[in-house]
Amino acid sequence: MSDRLAKILEVKRREVAARAAQRPLEDLRRLAEAMPKPRPFASALYAGRQNNSGPQSGSVHIIAEIKRASPSKGMLRPDLNPAVYAQAYARGGAAALSVLTDSPFFRGSLDDLKAARSAVSLPVLRKDFTVSVYQIYEARVSEADAVLLIVRAVPEGFLRDALALCDALGLSALTEVHDEAELETALRCGARLVGVNNRNLKTFETSLDTSLRLRPMIPVDCIMVAESGIRDRSDIERLVAAGIRNFLVGESLVRASNPETAVRRLIEPMVAAGDVRATNVSPPRAKSGASHHGH
Numbered sequence: 001m002s003d004r005l006a007k008i009l010e011v012k013r014r015e016v017a018a019r020a021a022q023r024p025l026e027d028l029r030r031l032a033e034a035m036p037k038p039r040p041f042a043s044a045l046y047a048g049r050q051n052n053s054g055p056q057s058g059s060v061h062i063i064a065e066i067k068r069a070s071p072s073k074g075m076l077r078p079d080l081n082p083a084v085y086a087q088a089y090a091r092g093g094a095a096a097l098s099v100l101t102d103s104p105f106f107r108g109s110l111d112d113l114k115a116a117r118s119a120v121s122l123p124v125l126r127k128d129f130t131v132s133v134y135q136i137y138e139a140r141v142s143e144a145d146a147v148l149l150i151v152r153a154v155p156e157g158f159l160r161d162a163l164a165l166c167d168a169l170g171l172s173a174l175t176e177v178h179d180e181a182e183l184e185t186a187l188r189c190g191a192r193l194v195g196v197n198n199r200n201l202k203t204f205e206t207s208l209d210t211s212l213r214l215r216p217m218i219p220v221d222c223i224m225v226a227e228s229g230i231r232d233r234s235d236i237e238r239l240v241a242a243g244i245r246n247f248l249v250g251e252s253l254v255r256a257s258n259p260e261t262a263v264r265r266l267i268e269p270m271v272a273a274g275d276v277r278a279t280n281v282s283p284p285r286a287k288s289g290a291s292h293h294g295h
């Protein structure tokens with residue numbers, strides 16, 4: 001794999017091995033198994049039938065991301081305070097949070113995840129490059145409610161085992177794919193929460209067409225999340241029109257001058273195609289720290 005993801009994975013494997021040398025897997029496993037139950041992550045998202053399309057069926061659910069930097073864009077917001085952002089996203093009506101815990105490429109940490117999670121009552125995804133079960137136990141011990149599993153980053157056998165482990169620990173697993181073959185692998189391994197990454201991890205280019213192309217292949221009993229490259233309301237509307245309801249949004253929220261308003265703007269009720277856009281639509285009222293999306 002001679003691409004940009006391969007370099008990240010090389011660093012990640014070394015990093016995890018170094019941590020495992022400090023704290024053995026067995027210790028971490030015991031701690032993880034004694035943790036209180038995670039917050040439900042998958043059920044905070046829209047789980048309606050994926051073929052139930054049309055601009056007005058179902059609401060928009062945002063997984064709002066916390067990241068200070070990224071490999072594709074460099075520094076985004078180096079002084080970002082995770083607790084402050086978590087509260088702003090929750091007030092804006094986010095359904096869940098995603099926190100980058102990778103340090104070398106995203107300037108994140110497990111402490112960021114803990115700070116964000118303890119500031120709100122939303123479920124939180126540990127966004128990292130999972131290459132070892134060690135990181136899944138680590139996520140649980142750090143109170144994550146969900147982890148990311150990137151199909152392209154791991155062998156199929158590991159993906160199957162990782163999904164089973166997440167299940168046993170009560171963690172949701174967001175299984176990320178970028179093309180048809182990866183989607184088939186994810187489904188074969190039992191993934192039911194599927195993230196379609198619009199970013200090509202070989203080149204870092206993004207195209208919303210990836211989500212539009214793969215959406216019809218997602219079985220109706222799966223929850224789909226469109227990830228990456230979602231800049232504004234018009235991008236959401238384009239994807240909603242194709243029946244997509246769950247979105248993972250990072251850069252555009254982190255860069256926004258007001259992250260609370262930025263989330264709210266993305267989830268405002270849609271008007272039917274052809275209608276004149278209402279200018280006085282009231283923003284949804286979300287209690288601080290709680291998702292307004294009840295299921």
Ligand SMILES: O=C(O)c1ccccc1NCC(=O)[C@H](O)[C@H](O)COP(=O)(O)O
Nearest residue numbers: 070071072073227228229230249250251
């Ligand atoms: O964001 C990157 O540059 C990146 C590069 C390589 C691997 C992963 C990367 N991002 C992780 C993510 O999944 C995104 O942060 C997430 O989907 C949000 O994307 P965006 O809204 O485009 O920030």
